[in-house]
Amino acid sequence: MAIEARDLVRRFGTLDAVRGVSFEVAQGETFGFLGPNGAGKSTTISMLCTLLTPTSGIARVAGYDVVTDRAEVRKRIGLVFQDTTLDDYLTAQENLRFHAELYGVPRSQTGPRIDDVLEMVGLVDRRGSLVRTFSGGMKRRLEIARGLLHSPRVLFLDEPTVGLDPQTRTHIWGYIEELRQREAITIFLTTHYMDEAEHCDRIAIMDGGQIVVEDTPERLKASVGRDRVQISTADDEAAISALMERFGLDAAMSEGTVAFYVAHGEVFVPRLFAELGVAIESVSIARPTLDDVFMNYTGRTIRDAEASGSERMASSPWMRARRR
Amino acid sequence: MSQAPIDEVARRDEPPSRPPGSGATGTPTVKARHRADLAAVRVAGGRWQDDVRAVTMVWRRELIRFSRNRLRIITSLVQPILFLFVLGTGLSSLMGRGLGAGGSDFKTFMFPGVVAMTVLFTAIFSSVSIVWDREFGFLREMLVAPVHRGALVVGKCAGGATVATIQALIMLALAGLVHVPYAPSLIFSLVGEMVLAAVMITALGTALASRMAQVESFQVVMQFVVLPLFFLSGALFPLRSLPAWLAVLTKFDPLAYVVDPMRREVFDHVRAAPAVRTLFAGGVTWNGWSVPIGLELGLTAALAALFLGIAIYAFGKTD
Numbered sequence: 001m002a003i004e005a006r007d008l009v010r011r012f013g014t015l016d017a018v019r020g021v022s023f024e025v026a027q028g029e030t031f032g033f034l035g036p037n038g039a040g041k042s043t044t045i046s047m048l049c050t051l052l053t054p055t056s057g058i059a060r061v062a063g064y065d066v067v068t069d070r071a072e073v074r075k076r077i078g079l080v081f082q083d084t085t086l087d088d089y090l091t092a093q094e095n096l097r098f099h100a101e102l103y104g105v106p107r108s109q110t111g112p113r114i115d116d117v118l119e120m121v122g123l124v125d126r127r128g129s130l131v132r133t134f135s136g137g138m139k140r141r142l143e144i145a146r147g148l149l150h151s152p153r154v155l156f157l158d159e160p161t162v163g164l165d166p167q168t169r170t171h172i173w174g175y176i177e178e179l180r181q182r183e184a185i186t187i188f189l190t191t192h193y194m195d196e197a198e199h200c201d202r203i204a205i206m207d208g209g210q211i212v213v214e215d216t217p218e219r220l221k222a223s224v225g226r227d228r229v230q231i232s233t234a235d236d237e238a239a240i241s242a243l244m245e246r247f248g249l250d251a252a253m254s255e256g257t258v259a260f261y262v263a264h265g266e267v268f269v270p271r272l273f274a275e276l277g278v279a280i281e282s283v284s285i286a287r288p289t290l291d292d293v294f295m296n297y298t299g300r301t302i303r304d305a306e307a308s309g310s311e312r313m314a315s316s317p318w319m320r321a322r323r324r
Numbered sequence: 325m326s327q328a329p330i331d332e333v334a335r336r337d338e339p340p341s342r343p344p345g346s347g348a349t350g351t352p353t354v355k356a357r358h359r360a361d362l363a364a365v366r367v368a369g370g371r372w373q374d375d376v377r378a379v380t381m382v383w384r385r386e387l388i389r390f391s392r393n394r395l396r397i398i399t400s401l402v403q404p405i406l407f408l409f410v411l412g413t414g415l416s417s418l419m420g421r422g423l424g425a426g427g428s429d430f431k432t433f434m435f436p437g438v439v440a441m442t443v444l445f446t447a448i449f450s451s452v453s454i455v456w457d458r459e460f461g462f463l464r465e466m467l468v469a470p471v472h473r474g475a476l477v478v479g480k481c482a483g484g485a486t487v488a489t490i491q492a493l494i495m496l497a498l499a500g501l502v503h504v505p506y507a508p509s510l511i512f513s514l515v516g517e518m519v520l521a522a523v524m525i526t527a528l529g530t531a532l533a534s535r536m537a538q539v540e541s542f543q544v545v546m547q548f549v550v551l552p553l554f555f556l557s558g559a560l561f562p563l564r565s566l567p568a569w570l571a572v573l574t575k576f577d578p579l580a581y582v583v584d585p586m587r588r589e590v591f592d593h594v595r596a597a598p599a600v601r602t603l604f605a606g607g608v609t610w611n612g613w614s615v616p617i618g619l620e621l622g623l624t625a626a627l628a629a630l631f632l633g634i635a636i637y638a639f640g641k642t643d
Contacts, residue, residue, distance in 0.1 A: 098465075102377075
């Protein structure tokens, strides 16, 4: 196993940020933690990266205990944090050189190695430029290159695309996908973007400091088993109560429409028109997405969870680290 | 749990070297070569050589950043130059005739103090830049590396001390303008004392920075540490014949034990009346006993070691 965690717990004062998390990640696997901000993803990742000592429980990364063998773990992992950790006043190449020296990359290999990672993220032309002249996306690419410089066994990406525009996000994912194909590297990432979790071999949905469910994205979506139907009607209130009375369906308002889940949506819709008794203006049927998976297992959408979790985010370890 | 052999097998089938001139990615062969390359590096174990590399690199980073910031080099010289040539000239005229023979005047007296001041301000600024490293995240890049925290602290202090020494050397070059001769023995010992002071102050700054959370704390350090250190050091006025309350405070200023030997050596090389010499370069006394230069420097070295120890300990505790 590249990573194995058993009953990891982390408390900050009275706040239980992570409450008993267990999972395993195989060598070469891309494993994602999906959940709203404040779910405990970053706290878990920082325990795995030896930056935070677990209150209880054990974790091993690349075969080494994250508490007793910190240095061994650190040599074998690459880290890309949410916030940039580059030196703006050094060039791209100097940042990489700094990393190579601190991680003890053999001298003879440092030069070629820097060339390789720069080439991989398409920054060869900008190697001599000061990092402060880079865009957000370029900085993130450079950080990914740096995270790979010492050939880690496990690459940790904490919200690798947060704060980037959609086009750059797609770009970054292109690099990560390429990396997965080229290397036998294990990737552990956290995200609160549903579409990004689709890139993972396996995901664990996290909410309130616990893993709610864990499986491949396909199986998770299949487990929902029902399609999401959204209708807009002349009288939404009446439609919701009619859905309950006539079909026994639990509908709710979502994004300005009446939304509910039903097996075989395309078969159900003709009945809906015939029997609802409220004028329907539009209908859309969608196969389950990870949003629906999240909804199914936690009873709320990830956006709702974000809204209620925002106070907890303020006490996440990264935020604290910045304030220390 | 030991899966080391898996990678080893996967990684051996490609040549480790990278053919020259391979610019483009995209073809399967290039990708295959990348696999070998990206996987070929093995990070070395935790040997002392690794810590030496870390120290050297952290030190080099300080120098790179310093050399790139020309504005900082120039602006941090403005203050000592103003002190020496504007305040110094003004106070000289207040004193009337100067210190006696040889054209030396109050500026000659102030010169070692201003050199020490340059060391003080540059060294503190360099070491407290750790707070900026923390603010902008780079400190985390350093702290998560598989090297001893002590190596990072030593590298940072060495870098800050080097930068402070370079700045003070620029000031030292102005010696002739204030009638201090460029005697090799004098320059040699002044440089030695500058280095010692730079190490001591950088270590102090690093120890302070280890507990500073915000950039704003820098102001606090300036007001509560740097300025008192400066004013009580005797850089601007003689420590002899001060009122008792002030005289006592100066004895506790580590910088006083750096300024004093520098000044005594300067006065060994300029002509001044004995009375003037006693007044301006009479040395620090403890209860009437004149502290020898050797002891002053030994004290500074001991403080440097103490502050460095505190800084290493404090950074060992940082998450």
